[in-house]
Amino acid sequence: MALVTVTIDGQKIVVEEGTTILDAAQKLGIKIPTLCYLKDINEIGACRICVVEVKGARTFMPACVTKVTEGMEVRTNTPAVIEARKVVLELILANHPMECLTCVRNQNCELQKLAEQFGIKEVRYEGAKREYPIDDSSPAIIRDPRKCVLCQRCIAVCSNIQTVDALTDQKRGFDTLIAPAFNEKLANMECVQCGQCSLVCPTAAIQEVDDTDKVWAALADPKKYVVVQTAPATRVQLGETMGMAPGSIVTGKMVAGLRRLGFDKVFDTDFTADLTIVEEGNELLQRIKSGGVLPMITSCCPGWIKFVEHFYPDLLPHVSTCKSPQQMFGAMAKTYYAQKEGIDPGDIFVVSIMPCTAKKFECQRPEMKSSGYQDVDVALTSRELGRMFKQANISVAEMPEEEYDAPLGISTGAGAIFGASGGVMEAALRTVYEVVTGKELENINFVECRGLTGVKEATVQVGDMPVKIAIAHGLGNARKVLDKVRAGEADYHFIEIMACPGGCIGGGGSPIPTDTEVRLKRIDATYTVDERMVLRKSHDNPAVKALYEEFLEKPLGHKSHELLHTHYTPRGICE
Amino acid sequence: MSSCAQPAEDVQKEKELLELFEKWRGVKGALIPILQGAQAIYGYLPKDVILRISRELKLPPSRVYGVATFYAQFHLKPRGRNIVRVCLGTACHVRGGAKIFEKMQKELGIGNGDTTEDLRYTLETVACLGCCGLSPVIMVNDDTYGRLTPDKLKGILDNYQ
Numbered sequence A: 001m002a003l004v005t006v007t008i009d010g011q012k013i014v015v016e017e018g019t020t021i022l023d024a025a026q027k028l029g030i031k032i033p034t035l036c037y038l039k040d041i042n043e044i045g046a047c048r049i050c051v052v053e054v055k056g057a058r059t060f061m062p063a064c065v066t067k068v069t070e071g072m073e074v075r076t077n078t079p080a081v082i083e084a085r086k087v088v089l090e091l092i093l094a095n096h097p098m099e100c101l102t103c104v105r106n107q108n109c110e111l112q113k114l115a116e117q118f119g120i121k122e123v124r125y126e127g128a129k130r131e132y133p134i135d136d137s138s139p140a141i142i143r144d145p146r147k148c149v150l151c152q153r154c155i156a157v158c159s160n161i162q163t164v165d166a167l168t169d170q171k172r173g174f175d176t177l178i179a180p181a182f183n184e185k186l187a188n189m190e191c192v193q194c195g196q197c198s199l200v201c202p203t204a205a206i207q208e209v210d211d212t213d214k215v216w217a218a219l220a221d222p223k224k225y226v227v228v229q230t231a232p233a234t235r236v237q238l239g240e241t242m243g244m245a246p247g248s249i250v251t252g253k254m255v256a257g258l259r260r261l262g263f264d265k266v267f268d269t270d271f272t273a274d275l276t277i278v279e280e281g282n283e284l285l286q287r288i289k290s291g292g293v294l295p296m297i298t299s300c301c302p303g304w305i306k307f308v309e310h311f312y313p314d315l316l317p318h319v320s321t322c323k324s325p326q327q328m329f330g331a332m333a334k335t336y337y338a339q340k341e342g343i344d345p346g347d348i349f350v351v352s353i354m355p356c357t358a359k360k361f362e363c364q365r366p367e368m369k370s371s372g373y374q375d376v377d378v379a380l381t382s383r384e385l386g387r388m389f390k391q392a393n394i395s396v397a398e399m400p401e402e403e404y405d406a407p408l409g410i411s412t413g414a415g416a417i418f419g420a421s422g423g424v425m426e427a428a429l430r431t432v433y434e435v436v437t438g439k440e441l442e443n444i445n446f447v448e449c450r451g452l453t454g455v456k457e458a459t460v461q462v463g464d465m466p467v468k469i470a471i472a473h474g475l476g477n478a479r480k481v482l483d484k485v486r487a488g489e490a491d492y493h494f495i496e497i498m499a500c501p502g503g504c505i506g507g508g509g510s511p512i513p514t515d516t517e518v519r520l521k522r523i524d525a526t527y528t529v530d531e532r533m534v535l536r537k538s539h540d541n542p543a544v545k546a547l548y549e550e551f552l553e554k555p556l557g558h559k560s561h562e563l564l565h566t567h568y569t570p571r572g573i574c575e
Numbered sequence B: 001m002s003s004c005a006q007p008a009e010d011v012q013k014e015k016e017l018l019e020l021f022e023k024w025r026g027v028k029g030a031l032i033p034i035l036q037g038a039q040a041i042y043g044y045l046p047k048d049v050i051l052r053i054s055r056e057l058k059l060p061p062s063r064v065y066g067v068a069t070f071y072a073q074f075h076l077k078p079r080g081r082n083i084v085r086v087c088l089g090t091a092c093h094v095r096g097g098a099k100i101f102e103k104m105q106k107e108l109g110i111g112n113g114d115t116t117e118d119l120r121y122t123l124e125t126v127a128c129l130g131c132c133g134l135s136p137v138i139m140v141n142d143d144t145y146g147r148l149t150p151d152k153l154k155g156i157l158d159n160y161q
């Protein structure tokens, strides 16, 4: 590739042709502010906050989309450039509700940060403000278009990464609105509730539905026995809500914090992740042996489930009937655990802490009541738990390390890796191998399952049976695999699909910011958690063994079917 | 409206829509012409027609809808038999265009972009009708009325059935 020499703020640098001014400047350590730009996701030059002066050009150029050319001379911080950026900002602010003090993104808002950075003290423009109703139709995602800066990041992520296309820009000029087609309510659309839009929104125009009040109320209710489960990914991301570095492992600190909040028991979704593997691994083997529908596809991710219900309803027979670990937990807490401890299941209140917005949708699905009660009462995102900790003056970093409660808090490394793309597959392989061969696995690290490649494929030898697998994360990648299955061109046995890029560690309920770099750190941390565990195979989990002995009897048995398996609903598009 | 006229009309429209799809099948950049053709058939773009177009072109409904709302030429709601356009361009604005618009909304009982329930009128504002000398100006269908005062509106509207 050809190289070009450019000068930015008086410093020369040689970069590859096609590099943007923004990237070239970054190489020199020169920061240019951005708002609409989101690396690899949204590069449309819409907001103009990144304008720079290019010698010879008649107008200022947006650095995020302008490519450098040989000999280009760029100034990024002349008084005129700074003034131009201020004008852009003030025009946005003139049409912004300015509710920072009572806004959920207070101190974590890109618009607020820019206003502070540019020392905006007054907005010189006055005009009509857009008035739009808040869309709180969805159990997971809430939209407040008044706070929208029209950066279109949400559209980019929903259309290009997730291929759901739930959002679009409508009309134009002052009337421009980012909303679902027909200005419909989000809940009535194909939105899969993954929350990726809430993760990339620079403001609070799209955010998770806040359910913390329900949890505070349950904690305050002396009649309620309030138990909490923490998803695998939470332990490698929660610290970030309180200023810790991405990838900090806070398992024991989080447990301690939850106890201080007043939960009666602190349990772990990793326990039911192990249970899922035992059920799902056996389901896979049964399908292989009895000529059932293959490939079988994982079912842990409610965003993926809603996606397949809308867009590939014909493939539903491929989806494992196993409930997700969150829902298995709820069902076990209100049956097995209630019986064991002699507690009325009606008094048990199950809270989950999830990196996920779609889990809020999942726990409200009508099928998820197999205990006779709503199995999981409230699903909170990591962001919401971070807020609860803040309100209670609990600093995660300063907490001591404490252990989960037994028995629903006992888990293995296999459960822990559910949080990363490929983790469910790897955990399943560890178990399937030993169940099929009866031999101990020599190397339990299936590294071919790991990493951020969009679609991962491999063939794994399980005894004399070659098992063909595929792993996709991000729904656009899932489509590639699903189209093959639909066309009958896929000879996989087992497919793992996670809706969110990187898997749940990059879930829509994760701390903000979550970008590729942060995802990689959380993934590293996830495998470190696994390595530090004494037990690393789901079927070795003593609490899972006891659960079968005392209650479920056997995998895929009668009770399992009743409590741990589910069915799906074909939904179609805009129907 | 007779009870059997409607279905026959629907059948005709359906036929035309299928012909439209046929005509553009496999052609690149067909979205805009198909939207135009569909609007010519139905008078506006009903939701189910947008969904049909999205299925035909294998485009997400949100994208078809986004394009349809971007261009002023497309209408997402049924249109009245008479289109009333009130000019709010600079010249009309300074000479009382806003008052005319206000009165017009009251007369018709609808807001900008809306259509009366009996489908008699659709009300729209425009930025300039190109006859500023006559301001404030309105147009009803192809007829222009200038130098207006609010009290003249009712008389004008009555001419259109």
Ligand code: SF4
Binding pocket: A141, A157, A158, A162, A164, A165, A166, A167, A190, A191, A192, A193, A194, A195, A196, A197, A198
């Ligand atoms: S939650 Fe997911 S599917 Fe729904 S609008 Fe946001 S990105 Fe799209």
Ligand code: SF4
Binding pocket: A147, A148, A149, A150, A151, A152, A153, A154, A155, A178, A197, A200, A201, A202, A203, A205, A206
């Ligand atoms: S909702 Fe958020 S992400 Fe979407 S366009 Fe508006 S500000 Fe940008």
Ligand code: SF4
Binding pocket: A193, A194, A300, A301, A302, A303, A304, A355, A356, A357, A358, A359, A498, A499, A500, A503, A504, A505, A506, A507, A508, A509
């Ligand atoms: S990948 Fe994880 S975080 Fe994302 S929707 Fe699925 S379960 Fe939720």
Ligand code: FES
Binding pocket: A033, A034, A035, A036, A037, A044, A045, A046, A047, A048, A049, A050, A051, A062, A063, A064, A065
């Ligand atoms: S960040 Fe470059 S135009 Fe928005």
